[in-house]
Amino acid sequence: xxxxxxxxxxxxxxxxxxxxxxxxxxxxxxxxxxxxxxxxxxxxxxxxxxxxxxxxxxxxxxxxxxxxxxxxxxxxxxxxxxxxxxxxxxxxxxxxxxxxxxxxxxxxxxxxxxxxxxxxxxxxxxxxxxxxxxxxxxxxxxxxxxxxxxxxxxxxxxxxxxxxxxxxxxxxxxxxxxxxxxxxxxxxxxxxxxxxxxxxx
Amino acid sequence: xxxxxxxxxxxxxxxxxxxxxxxxxxxxxxxxxxxxxxxxxxxxxxxxxxxxxxxxxxxxxxxxxxxxxxxxxxxxxxxxxxxxxxxxxxxxxxxxxxxxxxxxxxxxxxxxxxxxxxxxxxxxxxxxxxxxxxxxxxxxxxxxxxxxxxxxxxxxxxxxxxxxxxxxxxxxxxxxxxxxxxxxxxxxxxxxxxxx
Numbered sequence: 001x002x003x004x005x006x007x008x009x010x011x012x013x014x015x016x017x018x019x020x021x022x023x024x025x026x027x028x029x030x031x032x033x034x035x036x037x038x039x040x041x042x043x044x045x046x047x048x049x050x051x052x053x054x055x056x057x058x059x060x061x062x063x064x065x066x067x068x069x070x071x072x073x074x075x076x077x078x079x080x081x082x083x084x085x086x087x088x089x090x091x092x093x094x095x096x097x098x099x100x101x102x103x104x105x106x107x108x109x110x111x112x113x114x115x116x117x118x119x120x121x122x123x124x125x126x127x128x129x130x131x132x133x134x135x136x137x138x139x140x141x142x143x144x145x146x147x148x149x150x151x152x153x154x155x156x157x158x159x160x161x162x163x164x165x166x167x168x169x170x171x172x173x174x175x176x177x178x179x180x181x182x183x184x185x186x187x188x189x190x191x192x193x194x195x196x197x198x199x200x201x
Numbered sequence: 202x203x204x205x206x207x208x209x210x211x212x213x214x215x216x217x218x219x220x221x222x223x224x225x226x227x228x229x230x231x232x233x234x235x236x237x238x239x240x241x242x243x244x245x246x247x248x249x250x251x252x253x254x255x256x257x258x259x260x261x262x263x264x265x266x267x268x269x270x271x272x273x274x275x276x277x278x279x280x281x282x283x284x285x286x287x288x289x290x291x292x293x294x295x296x297x298x299x300x301x302x303x304x305x306x307x308x309x310x311x312x313x314x315x316x317x318x319x320x321x322x323x324x325x326x327x328x329x330x331x332x333x334x335x336x337x338x339x340x341x342x343x344x345x346x347x348x349x350x351x352x353x354x355x356x357x358x359x360x361x362x363x364x365x366x367x368x369x370x371x372x373x374x375x376x377x378x379x380x381x382x383x384x385x386x387x388x389x390x391x392x393x394x395x396x397x
Binding site: 026027029030033034073074077078081082084085088089103104107108110111112113116176179180181182183184185187188189191192193195196199 | 223224225226227228229230233275276277278279282283286312315316317318321322325326329369370371372375376377378379380382383384386387390
């Protein structure tokens with residue numbers, strides 16, 4: 001395996017498990033808690049983050065040699081804000097219902113720490129290919145984490161996932177799981193479980 | 202008198218009923234990161250209160266006086282984030298000049314207020330709720346800061362005692378903090394429906 005291929009493989013494994021932004025680095029907690037009441041909004045949110053992450057990684061990687069250190073963060077933020085505006089307008093045009101449901105959490109991607117963290121620690125140091133792969137892997141890790149949490153909460157809150165019933169008739173829905181309480185406690189317990197699994201190895 | 206009642210209601214509602222941290226999940230990062238000691242938490246709360254009051258009022262003004270009049274709503278997010286970054290810079294300079302010891306103890310968390318979602322979130326919520334007068338926008342911004350301070354101080358108080366508790370090993374650190382936060386939101390849910 002050549003050096004680049006090895007680096008790419010490392011990035012992908014890192015994004016999905018070893019450095020999973022939600023479960024390992026605890027980044028981007030606000031959308032993680034806010035949009036995971038059901039799978040559909042969680043998936044939409046995940047895809048928007050992938051789009052913004054990849055685009056901003058590309059731009060940051062291309063202009064990394066022109067940046068002055070003290071203006072770096074400001075330029076990152078402006079780049080991200082531009083792409084988030086694009087994502088928000090696209091969503092408003094093609095998925096108006098979902099856009100209304102997610103409300104301010106789409107523009108809040110601007111201050112999602114994952115994106116600025118990847119721009120700072122990966123895209124501003126690496127070439128174009130690695131940056132794109134990193135954006136995809138980190139975004140995928142984020143989306144998967146969001147969907148796992150959303151699936152747990154949606155099943156317990158309504159007994160169904162994406163309108164497909166999975167629980168027996170006698171199941172009594174836990175309304176609390178779709179409320180803020182459910183978000184905090186599910187994430188806490190899942191994090192505990194992941195700690196348990198990773199310390200066993 | 203009538204306006205006074207409206208403002209008071211808006212203040213109470215943003216502090217306890219629609220608390221940004223506990224019901225809207227905004228500002229979770231500093232909420233988990235800086236809530237280890239109660240004095241740090243209080244200082245962080247005050248800094249955020251200052252920045253959020255300043256930037257909430259300013260973004261409302263910019264939104265209504267410039268962007269809406271010139272049909273530039275597309276650039277709203279970019280303008281908002283610039284205002285917030287500017288306000289944080291101002292606070293940072295002020296604290297470094299007049300309270301150097303506080304400045305040292307904050308370290309990296311001070312510039313990180315820029316990426317605190319509570320602040321941008323509040324500016325967006327003010328826009329979403331269609332607040333149409335300046336006093337209400339200012340009261341909401343100030344109340345959001347107070348609400349954040351309240352939530353982070355309660356959390357810090359609990360966590361100081363949690364250090365003495367015997368928590369299962371895999372739940373130590375972030376997981377138990379999240380579960381505690383969950384129980385705290387359960388308590389705050391009791392306020393829901395108190396106004397409107």
